[in-house]
């Protein structure tokens with residue numbers, strides 16, 4: 001099956017990023033504490049439903065680009081989140097049936113829910129690990145089994161940069177795998193950004209106070225995380241809704257009823273967005 005053993009404790013007493021995010025995508029794998037956190041936060045940050053969903057639609061387009069146009073056949077998805085529709089391995093294997101995927105997440109619920117999805121699939125694996133320990137991720141026996149660093153690889157950090165605090169050495173974490181990778185490898189990235197420093201600080205405090213590590217950044221701070229040897233693929237790092245939009249891509253599951261009042265809020269204000277793109281190692 002290609003999964004670690006499920007760790008004993010799945011936290012029920014604090015909200016987790018995996019469950020709150022997945023709720024906005026229509027997942028039912030969440031607890032009261034997750035829903036209450038989201039419903040408390042949304043009046044101040046109503047764009048979250050839209051930007052979460054925009055990110056997941058970006059994920060589909062990014063993985064499609066990486067398989068179809070960049071010819072990538074192996075993926076490491078850092079902070080992969082709960083399985084939902086059109087997961088990375090499903091999108092990649094739709095366009096390249098021989099694609100291999102290592103999913104990495106710190107939240108043990110991800111592994112618990114991925115078991116059924118991945119049963120019998122030897123080309124995809126989920127490991128429970130902290131992406132801040134990149135050596136542990138890359139040296140994990142399942143990563144070593146599936147990923148060949150002599151071939152181009154795509155390293156995905158999607159909607160995850162905001163979980164890297166400055167003390168975590170974000171450039172070190174983000175570059176560890178791509179530094180090892182051969183030219184032609186790619187790094188896909190997105191994170192929540194806010195160009196209004198007051199609102200940005202509020203978002204950051206709200207998440208951190210709930211026990212969810214969060215470092216808000218503005219676009220310039222995100223741009224500064226990436227080194228010169230990585231070339232942005234057109235159109236570069238942008239609000240992800242503008243990253244090669246495709247009106248014909250498969251839609252997401254409907255927004256849950258309780259979140260419907262917030263759907264469309266980003267049409268009013270766009271200072272809180274998901275910012276990202278793909279960079280190529282030359």
Ligand SMILES: C[S@@+](CC[C@H](N)C(=O)[O-])C[C@H]1O[C@@H](n2cnc3c(N)ncnc32)[C@H](O)[C@@H]1O
Pocket residue numbers: 016017018019021055056059078079080081082104105106107110129130131132157158159160163
């Ligand atoms: C907002 S979700 C993004 C999910 C997915 N990447 C996507 O774009 O659809 C962030 C995920 O990162 C995971 N995460 C947060 N900190 C992490 C860490 N230090 N190591 C591994 N995963 C982490 C959370 O558990 C959560 O599942």
